[in-house]
Amino acid sequence: MTLENNIAPQSTVGTHAEQMVLHILLQIVLILACTRLVVFAVRKFRQTDVSGEILAGLLLGPSCLGALAPGVMQAIFTPSTAPVFVGLAQLGLILLMFQIGLEFEFKTNLSSAKTAIAVVSLFGMIFPFTMGYFSSAWFFEQLPEPRPLLLGFRLFFAIAMSITAIPILGRIFMELGLSHTRTAALTIGAAAIDDVAGWLLLGVVTLIAQQNFSSGWLAIRIGALFSYFAFVILIARPWLKRIIHRHLARHGKLRSSGVAMILLMLFISGTITSLIGVFAIIGGFVIGAALHDDRSFVEEWKERVSPLVNTLFLPIFFAYTGLRTDIGSLNGLAEWSLCGLVIAVAFASKFGGAFLGAVLVGENTRSAAAIGVCMNTRALMELVAINIGYDLGVLPHSMFTMLVIMAIASTFITTPLIRSLLQGQERVPATPRRDFNLSRQAMAVSWLERSNLPEAIPK
Numbered sequence: 001m002t003l004e005n006n007i008a009p010q011s012t013v014g015t016h017a018e019q020m021v022l023h024i025l026l027q028i029v030l031i032l033a034c035t036r037l038v039v040f041a042v043r044k045f046r047q048t049d050v051s052g053e054i055l056a057g058l059l060l061g062p063s064c065l066g067a068l069a070p071g072v073m074q075a076i077f078t079p080s081t082a083p084v085f086v087g088l089a090q091l092g093l094i095l096l097m098f099q100i101g102l103e104f105e106f107k108t109n110l111s112s113a114k115t116a117i118a119v120v121s122l123f124g125m126i127f128p129f130t131m132g133y134f135s136s137a138w139f140f141e142q143l144p145e146p147r148p149l150l151l152g153f154r155l156f157f158a159i160a161m162s163i164t165a166i167p168i169l170g171r172i173f174m175e176l177g178l179s180h181t182r183t184a185a186l187t188i189g190a191a192a193i194d195d196v197a198g199w200l201l202l203g204v205v206t207l208i209a210q211q212n213f214s215s216g217w218l219a220i221r222i223g224a225l226f227s228y229f230a231f232v233i234l235i236a237r238p239w240l241k242r243i244i245h246r247h248l249a250r251h252g253k254l255r256s257s258g259v260a261m262i263l264l265m266l267f268i269s270g271t272i273t274s275l276i277g278v279f280a281i282i283g284g285f286v287i288g289a290a291l292h293d294d295r296s297f298v299e300e301w302k303e304r305v306s307p308l309v310n311t312l313f314l315p316i317f318f319a320y321t322g323l324r325t326d327i328g329s330l331n332g333l334a335e336w337s338l339c340g341l342v343i344a345v346a347f348a349s350k351f352g353g354a355f356l357g358a359v360l361v362g363e364n365t366r367s368a369a370a371i372g373v374c375m376n377t378r379a380l381m382e383l384v385a386i387n388i389g390y391d392l393g394v395l396p397h398s399m400f401t402m403l404v405i406m407a408i409a410s411t412f413i414t415t416p417l418i419r420s421l422l423q424g425q426e427r428v429p430a431t432p433r434r435d436f437n438l439s440r441q442a443m444a445v446s447w448l449e450r451s452n453l454p455e456a457i458p459k
Contacts, residue, residue, distance in 0.1 A: 020080065020081055020084065023076070023078055023080070023081045024081055024084055024085070026076050027076055027077060027081065027085065027319075028312075028316070030060065030076060031056075031057075031060065031315050031316060031319045032311075032312075032315060034056045034059060034060055035052070035053050035056040035057075035315040035318075037056075038052040038053070038055050038056040038059065039052035039053060039056070040052075042055065046415060046416070046419075047412060047415055048172055048411075048415060050379055050380060050411070051379070051411050051412055051415075053314065053315055053318050054318055054379060054380070054383070054407070054408055054411060055408065056315065056318060056319070056322075057315070057317075057318025057319045057320070057321050057322035058318075058321075058322040058325060058327075058404070058408065059322065060073075060319050060322050060323065061073075061319070061321075061322035061323040061324070061325050061326065062323070062325075062326040062328065062329075063322070063325055063326055063327040063328060066326070067328055077323060085316070085320065086320065088313065088316050089313075089316050089317045089319075089320035090280070090281075091313065092309060092312070092313025092314060092316055092317050093281045093284075093313075093317055093384065094266065094267070094270050094280055094281050094283070094284040095266070095284065095305075095309045095313060096281075096284075096309055096313065096314060096317070096380075096384075097199075097281040097282075097284040097285040097288065097384070098266050098284040098285065098287055098288040099288060099301070099302075099306055099309060100195075100285060100288060100381075101284070101285045101286065101287065101288020101289035101290070101291075101292060102288040102289075102291060102292050102298045102301065102302075103288075103292065103298075115361065116186060116361040116362075117186060117189035117190050117193070118190075118193070119357045119360055119361050120186055120187075120189075120190040120354055120357040120358050120361065120371060120375075121189070121190035121191075121193040121194050121357075122357065123353040123354060123356050123357030123360070124164070124190055124191075124194055124350065124353045124354035124357055124375045125162055125193075125194045125197060125198070125353070126353070127349055127350075127352060127353025127356070128158075128161040128162045128346070128349035128350045128353055129158045129159070129161060129162045130158075131161065131345060131348075131349035132157050132158035132159075132160065132161030132162065132345065132346075132349060133154050133155070133157070133158040135157075135345050136153060136154040136157035136158065137150070137154065139157065139338070139341075139342065139399070140153055140154070142338055143396055143398065143399065144396075144398070147396065148393055148394045148395070148396060149209075149394065151208065152205075152208065152209035152392065152394035153394050153395065153399075155205045155208060155209070155394075156205060156209070156385070156386070156388075156389035156392075156394050156395055157395075157399075159198060159201065159202055159205060159385055159389075160346070160382060160385060160386055160389070160403050160406075161345065161346050161349050161350065162194065162198055162350070163194075163195070163198055163378050163381045163382045163385055164191040164194050164195055164198075164350075164375050164376075164377060164378065164381065165377045165378050165379035165380055165381040165382065165411070169187060169188060169191060169374055169377055172374075172377075172414060172415055172418060173188075176415070176418060176419055176422070178418070178422050178425060181422060181425050182367070183367055183370045183371055183374070183422060183425075186358070186363075186371055187371050187374040187375060190354070190357075190371075190375065191374070191375060194375075195381065196289065198381075198385075199282065199285050200229075202278075202282070202385060202388065203225055203273070203278040203279075203282045204222060204225070206277070206278045206279060206282075206388060206392065207221045207222055207225065207276075207277050207278060209389075209392045209394050221276055221277045224276045225273070225276050225277075225278060228272060228273065228276065228286075229286060232269070232286050232287065232290050233290055236265075236290065237290040237291070240265060240287075240290070240291060241291065241294055243261065244258070244262075244291070244294060244297045245294070247261075248296055248297065248300070253300060253304075254297065254300035254301065254304055259304065259305060262301075265287060266283075266284055266287050268283075269283035269284065269286060269287045270283035270284050271283070273286070279388055279391075281384070281388075314380075317383075318383070320387075321383050321387060321404065324387075324390065324397075324400065325400070325401050325404045326397075326401060327401060327405065329397065329398065329401060330398065330401060330402070335398065338402065339401075339402040339405055339406075342399075342402045342403065342406055343402075343405070343406045343409055346376075346378075346406050346410070347376055347410065350372070350375055350376045351372035351373065351375070351376045352372070353372075353375075354368075354371050354372040354374075354375035354376070355368045355369060355371065355372035357371075358371040358372065366421055369421055370417075370418060370421040370422055373413075373414060373417045373418060373421065374414065374418060376410050376414070377410055377411060377414045378406070378407045378410045378411065379407060379410070379411040382403065382406070382407035382410075383404065383407055386400055386403045386404065386407070
């Protein structure tokens, strides 16, 4: 065989690979450029960056770009690159869920006013979940055929009603100069409990949806999932913390070898939860939550790794969601009315539950209303949950689109309402915007370091 014969097949493969790389690069360039432009625009309306990032993802999908220039959208987001694009989005989600787990400052958030936080959290979780579960049967009947299994739909709909976007709340409080307030402390503490419970519940619900409700096999998977949680917290956590402590003590900072070790553990954890039968992102969250109290490591990670996750992988995930969302697919007054009812149930249940809980612990009406508005914020966390439901086939496309609209609406109304309800409580100057130095998911630690929590909530 001649040398030319050996080279020819490789050249063909190389050309195909280069074409795929070109398409992926075009996709990323478009996503990042659109994201920065939309973020710049929403800042003019005093919205947070993440609001703009979510909106940018929607604009790149069939709702906007696909409607105005379908040929351009199809040429850039080609089916041939879909597996790679989905892989990047899911890889980014694992890293993002790890970072979200890192941000839960349980000791700080829950150190004061434990009863008040617990009551607000309980009402803010149980009330919307219950209302979502029972109202979902009616929404299910309105869906076109073919419909998914009822139980899976009801469970995911209930979770969608219950989610709170704690990362977004942290940013809003910082940017508005309200991180020192009692409202901020109560809300962040309650949201932290809600989201941890929500993600663990999401893992169980995923098992229920995937196993076609076979009780015996489901019990084995749930047992395996909680056994893994116990292993991570009781065995892996102390071991990982010792290794990280030694690494930081030896080098004084997080070096590439330390990042590689954490990524290895993170992806192993994702592999394990995926094999158990839940999504790999649950494995990322569990490892993050296990390491959340090593604040030296958390700050190093946020400085060295988080910027890449937040500026590259997060916009890709939002674009991935936007490509699956077609607002134009909601046909006629009937479906738009149904969408309005979904939003009404979501807002009324989450706001109502948190408001009632806050009133019961002695908050005045204005403060309770602010807490209800804050707990109603969904944003990124909602999009992660409903993407899982869509992938499992328990959320039809029309309902997926309605829930995306609900997540965007809840995000955009939060900032102006909080600004109005807590007017006069700001600390001036408010925390400056630092896009490249502050993680977009910074919340509890960052704003609590700038506030006086004992002053915000008396012991």
